[in-house]
Amino acid sequence: MAQLVECREVSKQYTRGKETLDVLSGINLSIEKGDFLALMGPSGSGKTTLLNLIGGLDHPSSGDIINGGANLNDLSGRALAKWRSENIGFVFQFYNLLPVLTAQRNVELPLLLTRLSRTQRQKNAATALEIVGLTDRARHRPGELSGGQQQRVAIARALVADPELLVCDEPTGDLDRDTADQILNLLELLNRDHGKTIIIVTHDPKAADHAKHVLYMDKGELLATTT
């Protein structure tokens, strides 16, 4: 299978005052198109940091990240923002929906950055909501939805612009067991039937059952791979 993401000697340091914190050190990683990768490890090991770098939210202190043929070090500011909007779908632990917008409008949000017509945007958003099974909740606001439903809306938002890669940071971290399983099933379906490449950061051991690969991180380094 073709390679989608490659990390070469990726390191990240944060400076807090005079202290320099090595959060990632020399990460080498290759992710193929169509993969479903779970990234696990103790708190503070650098999972979110790595995910954010792959998603183009930040730049590494050193090393290169090639994603979908682009070296992210070559992109910044508006170009990087545009690249994200076309290539990455983000799913967050706390859904990060806009509380004033209906589910439909939340899902439509990424399409405002495209040249699609209003009707086309509405159509695509409706399709995305249908995929996550929330057609009947389109007119509800996040406050009127359960946590699981909100995360489905967030997943629909991540899908709607049809990106190659979904990056999900603890997507089930705020949900109960059953709801978490439903979300994991949904992600698996997106991976299997819709061809989305997915990386999820998770503390949930059962996530491994759904993923194709699991990577463990500790203290800023990748440990072992299980298949």
Place this chain on the structure above:
Amino acid sequence: MGQTLEITLLNLRNLSSRLGSSSVIVVGIAGVVAVLVGLLSMAVGFEAALTSTSMENRAIVLRGGSNNELSSAISIEEFNILSGMAGIEAASAELYVVADVPKKATGKPANLIVRGMREEGFVVRPEVEIVAGRIFQPGKGELIAGIKAVDQFQGLDIGSKVDFRESGWTVVGHFQSQGSAYESEIWVDLAVAQANFRRGGSASSARVLLEDPHAVELLNATISEDPRMDVSLQTEAEFYAGQSASRAALINTFGYMVAVIMAVGAVFAALNTMYTAVSARTVEIATLRALGFGGLPVVVSVLIESLLLAALGGLLGGGLVYAIFDGYTASTLNSASFSQIAFDFAVTPELLQLGITWALLLGLVGGLFPAVRAARLPITTALRGE
């Protein structure tokens, strides 16, 4: 552009859920604008009252060296020579005294100007109009009162009897003079006033109508060469400008000072509110930016929000002042003549514009820093929501 519009609309939808904290900006800025516009409208009104008293070709004649009517005196001889001079169309000899009459508001006596004049007094003041009753009759103890004097002082209704300076008077009419300072005076017959106030035949001052307003210098030159005369001419415009300038400047300075102090407070209130509004939405803004929305639209949308709130405050403050104060009559003690001059607050379009400009400036300052901060915070940091 589309992005900016969308995010701005989003912000504004959010606004309704933040009404409480947003109203701090509106009210704070409304206060600044109200004080500024209110105080400046006082200065404008005061100037207008004094300058509208003046007529292009009317001059005031005072004793040489005297700069107000109260301390001036002109003899009959001087007046007669003056009225016969070439270039003078009409002349009115006038006695100017101050009476103690209780004010309506306080019940306490305050200074009211009593002006004695003959028929010529009306000839040199064509703008004066009797609005009720009639003119006083020569030789009688009758008076007519300016409409602002009627408003401010007790007992000036038509038919009332008023006592002051050991003499009794009957009010027979009310007059107006297009808002000028004369409306704060009462007028009586010159001869009766001279007798009652024991002034013999002398007057305080004279008003003259000039054939040519530019002839003042020439007339003054002629007068100064005449050993029988110790008087000088001044156009009314000059005279009242001299009287009002310092006071208007004082009110202006005071107005700006208070407004600046309040503005500093309002800017901090606006800054604080916008910081809070923006920081409450740190994660939301970071999410939008993660999805690909730009930093500039975020800045612009926050700015638009604060400008909108500020404009609302400006309109509220200006509107309030306009509704309450425009045309509201106040009076001030004129330090030169020790008399009360009533004037209307004038909330002019220019002042309202000035108020709105201030409001927008405050909104800009209050919104800019939080907006720039929100847009520059690294997305990864902002997403952590710390």
